[in-house]
Amino acid sequence: MVKIGLEIHCQLTKLESKLFCPCKADYRSFEPNTNICPVCIGLPGSLPRLNQKAIEKGTLISLALNCKIPEKISFFRKNYFYPDLPKNYQITQFDAYGHTSIGNNGKITIEGKEIRITRIQLEEDPGRLIYEGTSEKNKITLVDYNRAGTPLVEVVTEPDFENPKQVRVFMNILVDLLENLGVSEPSLEGAVRADGNVSIEGGNKVEIKNVGSFHDLEKAVHFEITRQQSLVERGIPIELETRQWDDRRKITVSARSKEEEQDYRYFLEGDIPWILLDPKYVDQFKQNMPESIASKRDRYIEQFKIPAQVADVLSSDKFYSDLFELAHNEKNAKEVANIITTDLMGFVDTKEKRQQSKLTSKHLSDLANAIINNTITRNSSKSALQEIVKTGKSLNEIITELDLGHVSDEFELSAVIEKVINEESIAVKEIKEKPETVNFLVGKVMKKTKGKADPSLTLELLKKKLKIY
Numbered sequence: 001m002v003k004i005g006l007e008i009h010c011q012l013t014k015l016e017s018k019l020f021c022p023c024k025a026d027y028r029s030f031e032p033n034t035n036i037c038p039v040c041i042g043l044p045g046s047l048p049r050l051n052q053k054a055i056e057k058g059t060l061i062s063l064a065l066n067c068k069i070p071e072k073i074s075f076f077r078k079n080y081f082y083p084d085l086p087k088n089y090q091i092t093q094f095d096a097y098g099h100t101s102i103g104n105n106g107k108i109t110i111e112g113k114e115i116r117i118t119r120i121q122l123e124e125d126p127g128r129l130i131y132e133g134t135s136e137k138n139k140i141t142l143v144d145y146n147r148a149g150t151p152l153v154e155v156v157t158e159p160d161f162e163n164p165k166q167v168r169v170f171m172n173i174l175v176d177l178l179e180n181l182g183v184s185e186p187s188l189e190g191a192v193r194a195d196g197n198v199s200i201e202g203g204n205k206v207e208i209k210n211v212g213s214f215h216d217l218e219k220a221v222h223f224e225i226t227r228q229q230s231l232v233e234r235g236i237p238i239e240l241e242t243r244q245w246d247d248r249r250k251i252t253v254s255a256r257s258k259e260e261e262q263d264y265r266y267f268l269e270g271d272i273p274w275i276l277l278d279p280k281y282v283d284q285f286k287q288n289m290p291e292s293i294a295s296k297r298d299r300y301i302e303q304f305k306i307p308a309q310v311a312d313v314l315s316s317d318k319f320y321s322d323l324f325e326l327a328h329n330e331k332n333a334k335e336v337a338n339i340i341t342t343d344l345m346g347f348v349d350t351k352e353k354r355q356q357s358k359l360t361s362k363h364l365s366d367l368a369n370a371i372i373n374n375t376i377t378r379n380s381s382k383s384a385l386q387e388i389v390k391t392g393k394s395l396n397e398i399i400t401e402l403d404l405g406h407v408s409d410e411f412e413l414s415a416v417i418e419k420v421i422n423e424e425s426i427a428v429k430e431i432k433e434k435p436e437t438v439n440f441l442v443g444k445v446m447k448k449t450k451g452k453a454d455p456s457l458t459l460e461l462l463k464k465k466l467k468i469y
């Protein structure tokens with residue numbers, strides 16, 4: 001029997017400042033050691049001041065994961081010595097006196113299986129260590145404290161996963177959920193990191209640390225299960241230990257034998273008072289929660305008859321679902337959803353492209369209406385969309401500039417059809433025996449008009465000319 005539990009660290013990247021000081025939470029754009037102050041580098045006498053917004057985000061995440069929120073929360077010092085931790089302790093949460101972390105006893109269902117959430121805690125991120133030099137002799141380690149004190153939420157699950165696939169599905173759902181809540185941008189490098197605990201056949205638990213991307217977590221867990229299974233087969237006991245994920249070789253390697261929790265000598269952080277969370281305050285959050293992904297999905301299917309697969313894709317990505325919400329109305333919802341999922345997702349498939357895109361919700365709405373009103377064919381709409389993303393010009397401008405207007409003028413279309421009939425005499429002859437050949441001719445007309453011809457009108461005119469009914 002395989003048992004897997006997870007600890008996921010997620011940076012609250014949408015916050016302005018760090019967890020206990022006014023330095024920027026967005027440390028990524030700074031020169032090393034410039035986004036620091038006496039608090040986050042742990043100078044003697046400096047005092048932490050708790051970021052209230054972090055409590056709010058932590059509450060939101062806890063509610064979204066169906067956790068209980070205690071009436072009082074507290075912070076603890078987790079003591080350990082490491083160069084990335086200037087204070088020699090990390091301020092975190094710890095359930096030493098009952099439940100005093102921001103959330104506890106939650107659950108989330110994935111593919112019909114319930115995964116219990118043990119607790120959710122707020123804590124600070126340590127600094128970053130950068131290793132330079134290749135040979136052992138010249139190897140140096142640089143420390144950058146810009147990240148030290150950045151707000152993190154840690155989600156701890158019970159060992160309820162039975163295989164690596166469930167881990168992957170859970171991580172995808174969690175990441176979408178965090179993005180949907182507007183608390184984090186999981187696509188930023190290092191914004192979501194995870195550790196996995198793996199044990200098999202009731203044996204010792206092995207913790208896999210340092211999995212830099214949540215995409216690698218599934219691979220790391222898979223490797224660890226296979227490694228442990230092969231030990232059991234050979235009658236070798238599994239050691240209680242911490243292993244590192246070697247990203248290059250895609251294997252786990254032994255790091256150190258596991259410390260017990262008490263080695264950290266947790267004690268209450270006396271510089272931060274207990275925080276009381278009034279149930280009325282928590283209720284306010286409950287009422288103002290952003291709509292969940294599942295609810296959006298169901299609404300898209302029910303209200304607009306959007307196919308389930310399209311609704312799945314659309315609802316799970318906040319960027320696209322926000323665009324959809326702004327662009328659609330009762331009439332064009334299905335078409336807007338269609339444009340986003342079939343074309344737009346291909347054009348803006350990276351964060352950079354999304355940022356550079358000049359597309360607005362109005363463009364999207366105009367384009368959907370133009371397709372519905374037959375002003376532009378679905379075929380040409382793709383080119384128009386690409387041009388809008390690039391230039392931000394209005395749809396009308398682009399239709400004129402690229403000559404994308406629909407050819408629905410009977411006279412104009414008849415001339416093209418005449419030409420095609422003359423050129424394709426063999427196909428025309430075949431039509432009596434094989435009436436479906438007419439579709440080939442429609443294709444030729446579409447090609448000649450660069451996809452601008454109205455397909456149903458073309459078919460109608462062709463049938464009339466060739467006297468097939």
Ligand SMILES: [Zn+2]
Pocket residue numbers: 018021022023035036037038039040041149
């Ligand atoms: Zn600071």
